Amino acid sequence: MKLSPDQTVMFEAWGLAINATIFFTWVVMAVLTCVAILVTRNLRPDVPPNRWRTTLEVIVQAIQSQIEEIAGRPERHLLYFAGTLFLFVATSNLLLVIPGFEPPTASLSTTTALALSVLIAVPLFGITSRGLGGYLRIYIKPTVLMLPFNIISEFSRGISLAIRLYGNIMSGAVIAAILLSVAPFFFPVVMDVLGLLTGLIQAYIFAVLATVYISSATAPAAETPAPKTPAPDTPPNEKDSP
Known part of the structure; x- marks a missing residue:
């Protein structure tokens, strides 16, 4: 039993082997690109929205509202980045219902690449939002003694993202293979439904974890409230001279 799509060779020519991970990654990218082009080709104010455009708008608005709820403020760059991550991972997992499709997210190389993209995006967005000095000061808070621990925590985020996604997808494939060997006619339907639900989750x-990490790096620094200037004493009312 092959546990990873890296072990499946799709094409081999001129000494180059294209495994299932690379092949199906490009398939997912092509599907998302084609759907986006078909839905937005008539995206004009004078053209009434169709059902596909309405569905896409609902998905985008749902992602945007979720990001605003997590970050506490509208973040357009998070919509592009986290939304793309969500659509790629969700599409990769949903296409599992197609016979012969091997989700690229079941490969540790894919999940590591996704985690590295988040790991690189955190400082990039943080420096863009706070400036280099403002971002680097995060690592020495609340004291400079926390510098090595904050650096270790930053890298452990990427490792945990990669292992979590890979472990869940791979465990689902292993369980499906075991159940198929026990009851090959009943469990495939159940596993397809559970696979769709697990893939979306x-x-x-x-995407939520990526949003949390980036929004924490781009959050504006807490401003120290300015000391209040005491109000001048109100001069006492002068008594009327007799």
């Missing part, structure tokens, strides 16, 4: 969790 994993995509949501991955």
Whole structure:
């Protein structure tokens, strides 16, 4: 039993082997690109929205509202980045119902690449929002003694993201293979439904964690409230002279 799509070779020519991870990653990218082009090709104010455009708008607005709820403020860059991560992971997992499709998220190389993209995006967005000095000061809060621990925590985030996503997808594939060997006619339907639900949940969790990490790095620094200037004493009312 092959536990990873890296072990499946799709094409091999001129000494180059294209495994299932690379092949199906490009399939997912092509599907998302084609759907986006078809839905937005008539995106004009004078053209009434169709059902596909309405569905896409609902998905985008749901992602945007979730990001605003997590970050506490509208973040357009988070919508582009976290939304893309969610759509890629969700599409990869949902296409599992197609016979012969091997989700690229079941490969540790894919999940590591996704986690590295988040790990790189955190400082990039943080420096863009806070400036280099303002971002680096995060690592020495509340004291400079926390510097090595904050650095270790930053890298452990990427490792945990990669292992969590890979472990959940791989465990689902292993359980499905075991159940198929026990009852090959009943469990495939159940596993397809559970696979769809698990795929959506994993995509949501991955995108939410990426949003939390980036929004914490781009959050504006807490401003120290300015000391209040005491109000001048009100001069006493002068008595009327007799």
